[in-house]
Amino acid sequence: MKILNKKTIFNIAVMLLAYVLVFVLINSGILSRQYKSLIVPICVNIMLAVSLNLVTGFLGELSLGHAGFMSIGAYTSALISINTSFLPPALSFFIAVVCGCILAAVFGFLIGVPVLRLRGDYLAIVTLAFGEIIKSVINYLNFTGGSKGLSKIPLYSDYNNFTVVFIIMVICIVLISNLINSRDGRAIKSIRDNDIAAESIGIKISKYKVSAFVIAAGFAGLAGSLYAHNVGIIKPNIFDYNKSIEILVFVVLGGMGNIPGSIISAIILTVLPEFLRGADNLRMLLYAIVLILMMIFNNSKFKANLSLNKTFRKLGKED
């Protein structure tokens, strides 16, 4: 119990430190406008990465439709806050964000129930398709502005309102990491490790698969609504499969089932393209090279650990 407390205190300290640091950076004028405008996208990407990690890292299912849920949150909240401008901004924003989150979760449920019967590659392809279907439908509908998208969304969550965004992000991270270390989280992890054994001890597999998927979708919707109120303009094309894969890259790079890893990789990979602005044409190339290098590094470290374990075992046997 004591160790747990220390860990909690450490986490709170890190969060506070991060908050103070960013707050000072924004208000002291050290950061240029360009970098200031990255702060909310970083938070949004962290939320996306952490929520996808619940499905990919902890449930062990590959989902390539996360941007679809993000777009549902973004569009729902944007439409609500545009049409409720008569309300006080705080209330309008609150309603918009909550509805964005809930609607994305509802779609997560509707898609998750049929789709989660599939496994592995099949699930990945079907979620990819669903993400694209959501995009196409948004593109087709009139009230979403079609391919022009929505504009003049009130900027309730830009970097001037950093505190609100930060609090929402922290809540999202805390809720998900709490979930992982609980009864329901253990059930989710047991399905990842061995679904046949999980069934044999009475875990309701489909229930937990769907709930992990729904929770992740809900938080993706939340992240999407923060995104919409940061940029002010949203178009269906932003939420295509490239975005889904970008989120997946955060998760894989940070380590499957590793929440601090997801946070760090989301920060690095959001800032990295901005640093590489100078080499605009080579940007995606460099990005890819960095990814490949990090994967190789991750893998070799993993292998080194394994062989180290083996040597220890051998040493132990000789004793």
Place this chain on the structure above:
Amino acid sequence: MLECKNLGIQFGGLKAVDNFNLNIEKGMLYGLIGPNGAGKTTVFNLLTGVYKPTGGTIRLDGNLINGKTPTQINNMGIARTFQNIRLFSNMSVLDNVKVALHEKVKYPLLTSMTHMFGFSKKEKEMDALALEILDVFSLGSKKDVLSGNLPYGEQRKLEIARALATSPSLLLLDEPAAGMNPNETEELMETIRKIRDMYNLTILLIEHDMKLVAGICEKLTVLNFGTELASGTPSEVLNNSDVITAYLGE
């Protein structure tokens, strides 16, 4: 308490198990033996709902269980271990048992996500129950080790511990002593007897180790080519000429 009548399963043209009858009384330690490929594990998979029988009935305390899912069957009181160990290898030893306590100690999703509203009380309750079971298998001191890093014998024990945590009335053990040395097997026999008395269990086990089978089982059924060859007390069965032929040839 467990009654199989004319149980059978067919994979295409192959009758893996055919016309199989089994009657286990409460509190019994029952052995299921037979040469390789006789269909022993298939019987386990039928009993736990992994396979759906193509014929016959299985009743647990009079309730029909064929056609139910593994999850439902576990909730009705049958727990099992696996021949090829299936632990949750990326989870700690303690967590492996705590997952199995899932139905026993419950709290809502909101509590899971907030870690409030009685979370620590329930978790402590789970910890205590899990440790109690782990101590029976002297795994208490290894509770924080990743279960995949345990030595083989202890992984087998942990599987039994995990199955026990679902508080079953019938425990199915699929080759519990596979890969163990004679000392470990001896110790395991003691533990199996102990848990049967402690938890009022009925145990059905598959085993190749004749010493273990003859040592602890009160009744045996021998399976060969998916059909029952003989049943009875260990001394009766092991001296049966058909059984000797099946194992050693003519």
